[in-house]
Amino acid sequence: xxxxxxxxxxxxxxxxxxxxxxxxxxxxxxxxxxxxxxxxxxxxxxxxxxxxxxxxxxxxxxxxxxxxxxxxxxxxxxxxxxxxxxxxxxxxxxxxxxxxxxxxxxxxxxxxxxxxxxxxxxxxxxxxxxxxxxxxxxxxxxxxxxxxxxxxxxxxxxxxxxx
Amino acid sequence: xxxxxxxxxxxxxxxxxxxxxxxxxxxxxxxxxxxxxxxxxxxxxxxxxxxxxxxxxxxxxxxxxxxxxxxxxxxxxxxxxxxxxxxxxxxxxxxxxxxxxxxxxxxxxxxxxxxxxxxxxxxxxxxxxxxxxxxxxxxxxxxxxxxxxxxxxxxxxxxxxxxxxxxxxxxxxxxxxxxxxxxxxxxxxxxxxxxxxxxxxxxxxxxxxxxxxxxxxxxxxxxxxxxxxxxxxxxxxxxxxxxxxxxxxxxxxxxxxxxxxxxxxxxxxxxxxxxxxxxxxxxxxxxxxxxxxxxxxxxxxxxxxxxxxxxxxxxxxxxxxxxxxxxxxxxxxxxxxxxxxxxxxxxxxxxxxxxxxxxxxxxxxxxxxxxxxxxxxxxxxxxxxxxxxxxxxxxxxxxxxxxxxxxxxxxxxxxxxxxx
Ligand code: SF4
Numbered sequence: 001x002x003x004x005x006x007x008x009x010x011x012x013x014x015x016x017x018x019x020x021x022x023x024x025x026x027x028x029x030x031x032x033x034x035x036x037x038x039x040x041x042x043x044x045x046x047x048x049x050x051x052x053x054x055x056x057x058x059x060x061x062x063x064x065x066x067x068x069x070x071x072x073x074x075x076x077x078x079x080x081x082x083x084x085x086x087x088x089x090x091x092x093x094x095x096x097x098x099x100x101x102x103x104x105x106x107x108x109x110x111x112x113x114x115x116x117x118x119x120x121x122x123x124x125x126x127x128x129x130x131x132x133x134x135x136x137x138x139x140x141x142x143x144x145x146x147x148x149x150x151x152x153x154x155x156x157x158x159x160x161x162x163x
Numbered sequence: 164x165x166x167x168x169x170x171x172x173x174x175x176x177x178x179x180x181x182x183x184x185x186x187x188x189x190x191x192x193x194x195x196x197x198x199x200x201x202x203x204x205x206x207x208x209x210x211x212x213x214x215x216x217x218x219x220x221x222x223x224x225x226x227x228x229x230x231x232x233x234x235x236x237x238x239x240x241x242x243x244x245x246x247x248x249x250x251x252x253x254x255x256x257x258x259x260x261x262x263x264x265x266x267x268x269x270x271x272x273x274x275x276x277x278x279x280x281x282x283x284x285x286x287x288x289x290x291x292x293x294x295x296x297x298x299x300x301x302x303x304x305x306x307x308x309x310x311x312x313x314x315x316x317x318x319x320x321x322x323x324x325x326x327x328x329x330x331x332x333x334x335x336x337x338x339x340x341x342x343x344x345x346x347x348x349x350x351x352x353x354x355x356x357x358x359x360x361x362x363x364x365x366x367x368x369x370x371x372x373x374x375x376x377x378x379x380x381x382x383x384x385x386x387x388x389x390x391x392x393x394x395x396x397x398x399x400x401x402x403x404x405x406x407x408x409x410x411x412x413x414x415x416x417x418x419x420x421x422x423x424x425x426x427x428x429x430x431x432x433x434x435x436x437x438x439x440x441x442x443x444x445x446x447x448x449x450x451x452x453x454x455x456x457x458x459x460x461x462x463x464x465x466x467x468x469x470x471x472x473x474x475x476x477x478x479x480x481x482x483x484x485x486x487x488x489x490x491x492x493x494x495x496x497x498x499x500x501x502x503x504x505x506x507x508x509x510x511x512x513x514x515x516x517x518x519x520x521x522x523x524x525x526x527x528x529x530x531x532x533x534x535x536x537x538x539x540x541x542x543x544x545x546x547x548x549x550x551x552x553x554x555x556x557x558x559x560x561x562x563x564x565x566x567x568x569x570x571x572x573x574x575x576x577x578x579x580x581x582x583x
Contacts, residue, residue, distance in 0.1 A: 013351060013352070013440060015546075015548045015549075017527075017528075017546070017548040017549065017550055017551050018548065018549055018550065021528065021550050021555075022229075022527040022528045022529055022551075023528055023529075025200050025229075025230075026230060026234075026235060026237035026238045026241060027237055027241075028203050028204045028207070028241070040549050040550040040555040041549070059352055060351060060352040060355065060385060063351060063352070063385065064287065064546060064548060065286070065287045065527070065546075066201060066284075066285055066286050066287040066289075066301040066302060066303050067200060067201065067303075068201065068204055068285075068303040068304040068305060069200075069204070071303075072204075086352065086355060088352070088355070088385060089355065089356050089385070089387055090287055090301050090302060090303060090382075093302060093303060093306060094302075094303035094304075094305065094306075097303060097305035097306060097309075098303075098305055142187065144187050144317070153305065154305050154306065154308075154309050155208050155211050155212055155305060155308065155309065158212055158309055158312065158313065159211075159212060159213065162212075162213075162214075
């Protein structure tokens, strides 16, 4: 499985309230949510994001509430993968559970600059920076999570085990 | 190597004698919780699985508390989804407007969690029930859907940080100040993926309400859960609220902690978290001159009866500053009624405060007290992120009910000592 796109870079502690402010949580429609993704942190996000782009952030990405609307909004806005130094744990679960690939890699998180062209191989955890000609090694998913992702999220996984 | 409280509970619920940090397990669930924001998404996912019943109609709880009483048409539609699902699936613990309260105050009050339970809730502050010696953690809607369907959830067994409490709290200092102090010390990712275990002789000095407040904000340090050792106070609380059987887990003598902090409760001063992160703490004497426009006393962190009592003791016979909109929200119907009977609501209203029916309301910038551009609030809530209570250019200062009430009178952030 691969992701390929431009890096959009953010800093530490990007919280779920800026990813999708609560004032928009009276709906759960992915397209509606995507319209307001990152609004309070980066009002230009929805204009600049292209399908396949990759968010690269620093520490504790996704801290705050358990709203699955946060990874849903990010996924629906076209982001193919998030790379960060660390993720907040509920966000981490939620992203895996809805089939939005995320990778922890401190080196890539520091080195990648806004606008760099990035390719990610989820099976090996390798992150390629095509702009800077560099490779970073992220942690590949444990088998159990690979299975969840292969089934397009937790619900697909449960359906497959029920059969 | 022994196990921590959390590890023991998880091992038992996974049917294992022993677990080690990092191990992926599947654990049986005693309760699965959701609210009006997260449950509609979970219900949509549940319906995709293709089964008709939840795993146990007594072990699912649905609480519409965030945008209720329905603040607009869209919110009303979300609540309708939950209500209909609850009826169709015969969910016993659905709490309609009029019976509901903020979920994390309501669930313990209804006796739905007891020591030794494993609980997941599609709300990050589900960690609150750790105050009862349960393993309880926030998850997302998809996990909630899976939990409702299977009665199980996957977990990575966490490492733990131990907080050894000693001494006693000074006057005007509460559980809120202790947890803000801890978050200021270790940071908003200081306990990332880990459990925070609270123990030590200092526990005796903490009321159940203090403990709920502290466990509630474990997530603000990034923790998977916060858990308190069970003592007589816990047992008394559980017996008063529940008839369910419980099991007390104690950490092994040789349990391994990645770090141990000793906290002298007597050294803690009233503490305020400045915008825009709960870790930006200052003690009350370092706050300086901060004029405010609004005070909110409520939320799953500090909307319990002790919180209202302390606020009333400060507001009694006084009036709030003319510039400060003061909003007081009892967390549940029971607390609301108790405050009414104790005369607390009269004190609030006579002081010029607004008293609301239970709701999350302004805590997450939903309704009932949204901030305009440039406005500042002191709130007893748990998060002060950008835009949390309204405009992205507004500010939230987190504090205890005592500091919030005193600040409402003064029109700026001050110590309760200055007004009483
Ligand atoms: S009171 Fe605030 S923190 Fe607590 S559940 Fe409601 S919105 Fe969340």
